[in-house]
Amino acid sequence: MQRHSKKHIRFTLNGEPTEVAFAPHKTLLEVLREDLNLTGTKHGCELGECGTCAVLVDGRSILSCLMLGLDAEDRDVKTIEGMADGAELHPLQQTFADLGAAQCGYCSPGFLLVAEELLKKSPNPSRAEIQEALSGNLCRCTGYIKIYEAVELAAARMRGEEFELPKESVYGLE
């Protein structure tokens, strides 16, 4: 049973030319998850409130629950599935995993992509800059602190700098 005839678009998805047909009222979030089976993009509200469904469109973070799939035509969309370089994780993915910045992991794809956008613009962000950049993403598990640390460590590695995480972040204060 199909009440809406599908519309067909072409766009670049995670670096690959992609074609997909879907009901025209669908959001990009729904198209990614339901029509392209890329379920790495999550949803927490589908009202633009929680940041969980963030993806990069032409390098800028957007909430995929608020963008029509049709508006992705000819655009360059990047989801969490396209963040790693082949089998090599993005430095942010490594630090998020290594430092416990992903607890339940449900908000992580959104945070990771927004953090990637931040580091492209600002390779050496202050803690305050990180807080502001991530302020549209909710996380209920971490209290955000391990996320900040993961962004800072990844940023340092991407700049090719040695960076030692404070011992207290891992073992607590003496």
Add this chain to the structure above:
Amino acid sequence: MAKDLNIIGKPFRKVDARAKCVGQTKFADDIVLPRMLICKILRSHQPHALIKSIDASKALALPGVFAVVTGKDFPVPYGILPVSQDEHALCVDKVRFIGDPVAAVAAIDEDVAFDAMNLIEVAYEPLNTISTIEEAVLIDEPRIHDYGEGGNIHKKVSLEFGSVEEGFAEADLVREDTFFYEGNTHLPLEQHAAVAHYDTDRKITLWSSTQTPHYVHRALAKVLGLPASHIRVIATPNGGGFGGKSDPFNHEVVVCKLSMITGRPVKVTLTREEVFYCHRGRHPILMKVKTGVKKDGAITGMHFQSYLDGGAYGSYGVASTFYSGALQTVTYDVPRYKFQGVRTFTNKPPCGPKRGHGTPQPRYALEVHLDKIAEQLGLDPVDIRRRHLVPPNSVTANYLRIGSMGLGQCIDKVVEGSRWKERFSGWDPRNRKLPFGKGIGIACSSYICGAGLPIYWNNMPQSGVQLRLDRQGGVCVMCGSTDIGQGSDSILAYIVAEVLGIDPFDIRVVTADTDLTPVDLGSYSSRVTLMTGNAAIQAAERARELLVMAVAEKLGVPIENLALAERRVFDVENPEVGVSFAEAVVLAESKFGTIGTVGSYSPPRSPGKFKGSGVGPSPAYSYSAAVAEVDVNPDTGIVVVERVWIAHDIGRSINPMLVIGQVEGSVYMGLGEILMEEMVYRENRNVVHKFPSMLEYKSPTTMEMCEVKTYLIEDPDPNGPYGAKEVGQGPLLPVPPAVANAVYNAVGVRIDEVPITPEKVLRALKDKARGRDGRFGPDSVPPVDWPEPLRVLTPSEGGDGTEMPHVAVHS
């Protein structure tokens, strides 16, 4: 043989962390099966009404609709607790809150399901509503439920350990305070979702975002009328739980039934608004606490009363009621203790367990109350706490057995870290060292490491672990525990790796599948590390024994000389003499056959034997102390928490990095509760949820989160695996009262009602400016007809944990 630990205590990444960072983890809504239908649930827009009729004919006629179910399809009630089986998957004859499920459809896609849902016609006959604790106490009719303790009272508890009146008579000061803690909700980022598949062998599989697959399994067996052995529940990784996915839920039952009817897989994913209606979150509790103290702050007796707004169903509420009175005794010595608790039914989403289950509310009340007592006695709030700690290895007045007790060290750490002595200047505002508007406050707390008793009575273990070793050196650990983000899968891997001398990432962890994994009761009550950890140690040590027996024979080395480390089994005296771990498995399999072992864990028996003694006992208690530093703007009333120093008595960290992550997350959640989060209702009957959305239900973003300074106190507990205690819930508890006490220190007003919103601060400041006491909070409690308390002699009075036989005992 003393052995250095190779894995325990090290900051390994979680075994599932990378999958979560690349989008590979499959949460419940990520599951797609061929021919899968989509379910939508029609919910009541009436807060309290009789269902006169339901007409689904238009929905059924809509092309693409495969089935519609209503309450008639679910005659059997269920509920998480055996004593409150008061839910139906869909309401049968009555709705009890806005959001109560009434009918459900299965359709070809979400759009059709949504349209069909809206074509179902329900005729209601509205009933008067009950919307507050006071109304529930005072108004008997209409009753929301026809069980409980009369009228709209769900449960009353009345317990007395020793004579509290004698305690008050001995006291130099008796103080009474009243507090209110507003309800709030878990707000997991992942909305609840479930997929059911009834197959041609008439077996059903349910994938669900649940913290308690075993209890869901039991509920499904009861409600669906299928043999339990034909039901398989798989808990998918939870996108946040916090207690909100611990009940068997109506949507889980509904999709199973729809799959049985249609013969196709059926998925349901709740909207965010529906998640607010599922709730089962923090109970709003009105509390009255009366304490007698000596001049030095030693407590002589305490009487605590809790009045809980339970919402529309039982859920865990009977346990919540007991918990609201159980843990007052485990931090400071309380020689005589009386607890009275009442849980009411109201026409609002049901309350249940949220992080700290039933204890953050009384802990907030107790710690602010203690602060007021300290002021009245002229004592430093640190000293009144530090001087009167419960001793380790003791039994409290209400028969909770304390093992290790690191609260003193916790207090010392946060006092030192926050430079308390330099910054707290006593109670006279004229002597203050910090500028007006800046303040610090302290609070302490404790939490259980697993409930002593399961939810249904049985003599079986609370946790089981099964290990399989294969001849390629692979190790598979299977356990019914559910990873809700806290890292329980990783804990299993770390512990088995430690015992077997391999790498945690060598291990395959299979969890939370009722067909494949031995029962673990679930991820609640901070039980998982302690209970699965002990079960995993037992299973792994049994496997280790088989390996060393086989290797000892092969190498001609005494068994006691063999060690397992770095993927080898070797002679500690000649480390080069040994075999690889995989070779050891081959030797063992050659000698003994296929290698599989099991381990299980049952908590020790509690010394309490009185009726009601089942809630509170635990194998161990974790302890926390926190100092909060706040900035309060007296013109706007806005409270900014700048920093929290928190020390947590973890026993031993299995993985300190994950422990700190739980501490920081707990501080965050406590901050949300004290500053902004509230489940509140509007309209003249006060039963319409004010803001069932993430935008309007305020929770802390990165901009509100404070700096956290964490100290871990490692004092291994004999009952914990490697001495480990819990961390997932306990560190939330001291945060709300520490902030409340700091607000008082900053601007001299007491906000005795959570959350501390700017409006309340401003009203209290205005009140104070008019020369009054500058307090915002409740003044009275409703007139509950309390039953005669069940009296128990305390251990120090020679009691044996049973109730005194000669007094009337209410049922």
